[in-house]
Amino acid sequence: MKEQDQIIPHWVRxxxxxxxxxxxxxxxxxxxxxxxxxxxxxxxNNKAKRRLVWNAIRFFRPGILMRNNFTKGLNYQIMLKxxxxxxxxxxxxxxxxxxxxxxxxxxGFACCIFITMYVLDELSYDQYHGKAHRIYxxxxxxxxxxxxxxxxxNPKDYDVWGNAPVGVALQAEFPEVEQVVRFSGRARTVLRxxxxxxxxxxxxxxxxxxxxxxxxxxxxxxxxxxxxxxNSIVLTxxxxxxxxxDENPVGQTIEVDAIPGRINEASTCxxxxxxxxxxxxxxxxxxVLMPMSMFxxxxxxxxxxxxxxxxxxxxxxxxxxxxxxxxxKMHDFTRRHVTDWSYNVLIEPMGDAYLxxxxxxxxxxxxxxxxxxxxxxxxxFILIIASINFMNLSSARSMTRAKEVGxxxxxxxxxxxxxxxxxxxxxxxxxxxxxIAYLIVLAAMPGFRTLTGKALGLELLFMPGxxxxxxxSAVVVGLFAGIYPAAVLSSFLPSQVIKGIIxxxxxxxxxxxxxxxxxFTLSIALxxxxxxxxxxxxxxxxxxxxxxxxxxxxxxxxYDGRVQSKIDLIKDxxxxxxxxxxxxxxxxxxxxxxxxxxxxxxxxSGEMINHAPNLYEVDFDFIEHFDIEVxxxxxxxxxxxxxxxxxxxxNQAAARLWGYPNPEDIIGKKFSQWGRDGRxxxxxxxxNYVSLHDQVEPLTLRLEPKWSTSFLxxxxxxxDFPAALxxxxxxxxxxxxxxxxxxxxxxxSFNRQYQADVRFGKVFGVFAVLAIFIACLGLFGxxxxxxxxxxxxxxxxxxxxxxxAQIISLLSADFMKLVAVAIVIATPLAWYVMSRWLxxxxxxxxxxxxxxxxAGLMATLIALITxxxxxxxxxSTNPAKSLRSE
Amino acid sequence: MSKEYIGEFEELILTLVAxxxxxxxxxxxxxxxxSKLSRxxxxxxxxxxxxxxxxxxxxxxxxxxxTNMRGGRKKRIFTITSAGMAMLKxxxxxxxxxWNMVPELKIAAE
Numbered sequence: 001m002k003e004q005d006q007i008i009p010h011w012v013r014x015x016x017x018x019x020x021x022x023x024x025x026x027x028x029x030x031x032x033x034x035x036x037x038x039x040x041x042x043x044x045n046n047k048a049k050r051r052l053v054w055n056a057i058r059f060f061r062p063g064i065l066m067r068n069n070f071t072k073g074l075n076y077q078i079m080l081k082x083x084x085x086x087x088x089x090x091x092x093x094x095x096x097x098x099x100x101x102x103x104x105x106x107x108g109f110a111c112c113i114f115i116t117m118y119v120l121d122e123l124s125y126d127q128y129h130g131k132a133h134r135i136y137x138x139x140x141x142x143x144x145x146x147x148x149x150x151x152x153x154n155p156k157d158y159d160v161w162g163n164a165p166v167g168v169a170l171q172a173e174f175p176e177v178e179q180v181v182r183f184s185g186r187a188r189t190v191l192r193x194x195x196x197x198x199x200x201x202x203x204x205x206x207x208x209x210x211x212x213x214x215x216x217x218x219x220x221x222x223x224x225x226x227x228x229x230x231n232s233i234v235l236t237x238x239x240x241x242x243x244x245x246d247e248n249p250v251g252q253t254i255e256v257d258a259i260p261g262r263i264n265e266a267s268t269c270x271x272x273x274x275x276x277x278x279x280x281x282x283x284x285x286x287x288v289l290m291p292m293s294m295f296x297x298x299x300x301x302x303x304x305x306x307x308x309x310x311x312x313x314x315x316x317x318x319x320x321x322x323x324x325x326x327x328x329k330m331h332d333f334t335r336r337h338v339t340d341w342s343y344n345v346l347i348e349p350m351g352d353a354y355l356x357x358x359x360x361x362x363x364x365x366x367x368x369x370x371x372x373x374x375x376x377x378x379x380x381f382i383l384i385i386a387s388i389n390f391m392n393l394s395s396a397r398s399m400t401r402a403k404e405v406g407x408x409x410x411x412x413x414x415x416x417x418x419x420x421x422x423x424x425x426x427x428x429x430x431x432x433x434x435x436i437a438y439l440i441v442l443a444a445m446p447g448f449r450t451l452t453g454k455a456l457g458l459e460l461l462f463m464p465g466x467x468x469x470x471x472x473s474a475v476v477v478g479l480f481a482g483i484y485p486a487a488v489l490s491s492f493l494p495s496q497v498i499k500g501i502i503x504x505x506x507x508x509x510x511x512x513x514x515x516x517x518x519x520f521t522l523s524i525a526l527x528x529x530x531x532x533x534x535x536x537x538x539x540x541x542x543x544x545x546x547x548x549x550x551x552x553x554x555x556x557x558x559y560d561g562r563v564q565s566k567i568d569l570i571k572d573x574x575x576x577x578x579x580x581x582x583x584x585x586x587x588x589x590x591x592x593x594x595x596x597x598x599x600x601x602x603x604x605s606g607e608m609i610n611h612a613p614n615l616y617e618v619d620f621d622f623i624e625h626f627d628i629e630v631x632x633x634x635x636x637x638x639x640x641x642x643x644x645x646x647x648x649x650x651n652q653a654a655a656r657l658w659g660y661p662n663p664e665d666i667i668g669k670k671f672s673q674w675g676r677d678g679r680x681x682x683x684x685x686x687x688n689y690v691s692l693h694d695q696v697e698p699l700t701l702r703l704e705p706k707w708s709t710s711f712l713x714x715x716x717x718x719x720d721f722p723a724a725l726x727x728x729x730x731x732x733x734x735x736x737x738x739x740x741x742x743x744x745x746x747x748x749s750f751n752r753q754y755q756a757d758v759r760f761g762k763v764f765g766v767f768a769v770l771a772i773f774i775a776c777l778g779l780f781g782x783x784x785x786x787x788x789x790x791x792x793x794x795x796x797x798x799x800x801x802x803x804x805a806q807i808i809s810l811l812s813a814d815f816m817k818l819v820a821v822a823i824v825i826a827t828p829l830a831w832y833v834m835s836r837w838l839x840x841x842x843x844x845x846x847x848x849x850x851x852x853x854x855a856g857l858m859a860t861l862i863a864l865i866t867x868x869x870x871x872x873x874x875x876s877t878n879p880a881k882s883l884r885s886e
Numbered sequence: 887m888s889k890e891y892i893g894e895f896e897e898l899i900l901t902l903v904a905x906x907x908x909x910x911x912x913x914x915x916x917x918x919x920x921s922k923l924s925r926x927x928x929x930x931x932x933x934x935x936x937x938x939x940x941x942x943x944x945x946x947x948x949x950x951x952x953t954n955m956r957g958g959r960k961k962r963i964f965t966i967t968s969a970g971m972a973m974l975k976x977x978x979x980x981x982x983x984x985w986n987m988v989p990e991l992k993i994a995a996e
Contacts, residue, residue, distance in 0.1 A: 007957060024933075024937075024962075026949075026959050026960055027911070027912065027949070027959065027960060027961060027962040028912070028933060029957070029959050030913075030952060030956035030957065030958075030959025030960060030961060031911070031912040031913040031916075031929055031933070031956065031959075031961075032929065033955070033956045033957040033959060034913040034953075034955050034956040035913055035916070035929055037955045037956075038913075038917065038955075055928065055929045055930065058928050058929070058930040058931075059929075059930040059933070061930055061934060063930075063933075063934030063935075063937065063938065064930065064933070064934060067937065
């Protein structure tokens with residue numbers, strides 16, 4: 001009989017077992033052997049073997065397989081039902097264990113869901129446009145012919161903001177450019193409808209082709225005609241509601257004040273269309289659109305001047321467009337049109353505008369790709385930390401369940417059956433966590449919106465696909481976390497475990513320790529990271545900005561001509577007030593928007609060299625008012641009447657730009673800027689007029705005490721701000737009754753630049769707290785388990801006279817060692833990552849050693865509290881109780 | 887009589903189950919087809935057909951003894967049910983009825 005068993009090769013038998021239903025297997029095998037023996041009578045051994053294998057393989061057919069699936073499926077269902085029942089009982093039996101795991105995993109899942117939503121939202125920017133993949137935009141770079149930066153191909157040296165004629169020329173000369181739309185820099189002015197007067201700060205003046213290129217949704221009006229005529233205006237829905245309430249705005253008129261520099265006179269415009277509010281996932285948004293024809297009518301020169309910068313240029317291209325081909329033609333194109341200075345353009349797909357664009361002067365806020373990576377990594381880490389909890393606790397508890405495994409094995413359970421049972425437990429736990437995570441997400445959504453400042457919708461959460469993916473990932477995480485404990489548990493030898501011989505596996509203990517170290521490394525790194533982010537934010541607030549920003553009230557009158565005409569009177573009026581220490585009228589306040597100006601200055605060799613530094617247009621009082629230090633020469637002064645026409649003050653960076661490292665040397669040199677020729681009279685210290693992310697750039701301070709001004713800055717010295725404010729407002733209403741009183745405090749508006757950084761710090765902080773919380777949950781569970789396992793040992797120690805403190809330190813020491821190792825690993829890790837992050841700031845805080853000491857101390861403390869809670873419980877158990885039974 | 891029809895191969899197997907009586911099992915039937923009809927069939931095809939006939943209720947099966955030839959594995963012995971017998975008779979009758987319609991001449995010529 002023995003040799004008969006060998007007839008069918010092993011693999012063929014395995015194959016048959018796999019495909020044949022169990023109740024048919026024996027007779028099929030018998031028939032095959034019978035056939036083989038018959039064949040042996042006719043053929044040689046090899047041929048008979050071949051026929052046997054062939055016959056066996058032919059059983060792989062639906063008539064056999066289908067029988068199989070039906071009956072086996074039934075079997076699985078029963079097993080699954082049984083597994084679920086057992087899993088459920090186990091969950092209920094070990095409430096602490098289940099709670100620890102479920103809450104950890106649920107928080108982990110919730111973090112992942114949130115971050116996925118955040119990332120998807122970031123990636124969805126501008127994708128709603130029908131022609132999104134065919135929209136491109138121009139980046140511009142102008143400079144001196146001799147300037148090397150001007151010939152660079154690095155987008156960082158380019159601006160999105162550029163001149164107006166290039167767009168028209170582009171469309172005329174390149175057939176692959178289908179349609180061009182230009183829009184002005186963001187404009188602001190006052191709109192009036194009867195008694196409803198609002199300052200609109202988010203206006204773009206656009207070509208009528210805007211709606212051919214972009215696909216914003218119309219609530220009313222015709223896209224083709226909306227901006228075709230001058231004196232038409234397009235509003236977004238919520239803007240229209242401000243002026244017209246529930247009336248139909250289309251066809252009604254609205255008064256629009258002048259937009260200085262663009263539309264120089266006030267006008268009456270007809271509302272031709274209403275758009276749905278611009279989706280938040282757009283790289284630029286607006287509330288009001290006005291036709292470019294009005295800009296052109298008011299300032300025709302702008303539209304032929306290749307050196308005048310005030311437009312963004314976007315265009316659509318034909319299908320099959322190759323960006324490289326067009327790029328190659330751009331050099332000749334710009335040379336044809338501009339010969340006096342160096343002018344280059346780059347082409348950038350609109351899809352890159354939000355996350356990938358490095359150019360300056362963006363039309364809106366841009367996103368941060370590395371933050372997306374960082375957050376995704378953190379979400380994955382948190383989930384891993386939570387999964388580790390499960391692995392650790394389950395494998396630690398394996399001792400407790402060893403007897404169960406032994407009995408099951410003796411009763412005939414195979415290893416795979418036990419594994420599938422333990423995996424069922426893990427998956428069930430994970431699924432429960434996913435459901436709780438879903439509820440957490442629904443409940444915490446408003447908080448998350450505030451945290452990220454994103455108007456995230458809930459639609460995504462309710463899509464069936466999302467739910468399937470969520471449950472699918474929960475199953476995967478369950479399997480991932482459950483596979484190790486399941487393998488360990490199911491591998492116990494029944495003969496040993498039932499006798500009670502189970503050695504705590506050395507490998508298992510090492511792995512557990514390793515995983516705890518891993519968890520705490522991540523947690524400590526996150527704590528240290530958060531501290532560094534906050535240090536940097538604090539550093540930015542405390543850096544000497546080089547100008548006075550406290551108690552500085554700024555009134556915004558948006559270049560209003562009537563205000564400008566009597567600005568001196570208004571200033572006098574305010575200076576009379578006892579709580580106003582000084583007043584200055586200016587085009588730009590620090591932190592605000594400013595233009596660039598082509599400027600020539602005499603170098604040491606006597607040559608006039610042209611650059612385009614930034615430009616502030618200020619009055620006589622500006623430098624003194626903002627307490628900006630003059631390092632060479634003098635500031636503007638009314639005692640020198642020539643200052644208004646022949647003088648200029650620059651900053652140190654500008655002096656360096658023209659080759660004067662020592663600011664004294666540039667005093668008295670000739671300059672020429674925007675039709676004004678004269679001499680440099682002073683150099684001010686490099687005050688930080690933009691965010692501390694960037695170095696201070698070259699700046700020229702041009703004296704324009706009246707007609708370019710837009711802001712009135714008042715330095716206050718009072719403790720009663722409400723009273724002061726109301727007095728200032730009253731005066732304003734007397735002096736400029738037509739102009740709404742719009743004010744802000746300089747430090748507030750300046751610090752708004754750091755909103756994204758503050759937000760980053762908060763998100764980081766929240767994740768750090770969650771990470772350490774989950775890690776501690778795990779530690780809590782492990783400590784509870786250790787204490788439980790060593791309860792007899794503790795009892796004996798107590799009897800022999802060990803003190804309470806000794807027992808606590810005995811139980812806690814092991815864990816503390818792990819945390820200590822984690823600190824050692826986390827420190828260089830966090831240091832490296834955070835120093836990379838700090839590279840994004842021109843003004844960096846130092847990473848100090850105490851940050852890591854603090855993070856380590858916090859982690860140690862939290863871990864100690866967690867562990868000693870359990871230890872104390874164990875230590876205070878009456879030894880009589882714990883030793884009573886053996 | 888059930889409206890169910892069976893195919894040619896099914897009919898063949900059913901007939902053989904009836905003919906072989908106590909010795910009707912997969913390998914034997916296969917061998918019978920090969921020797922009596924000189925027709926190549928695959929073992930698995932016979933098995934699948936047997937199971938299908940059993941599903942249809944024309945035959946029933948029980949496990950029989952093993953032999954040395956089959957490595958001690960048990961046989962599954964199939965026996966025809968009365969429904970199977972009725973089906974076979976019905977087929978034979980209808981065939982005969984049709985056969986009688988064929989002109990005698992041809993048979994005579996044979």
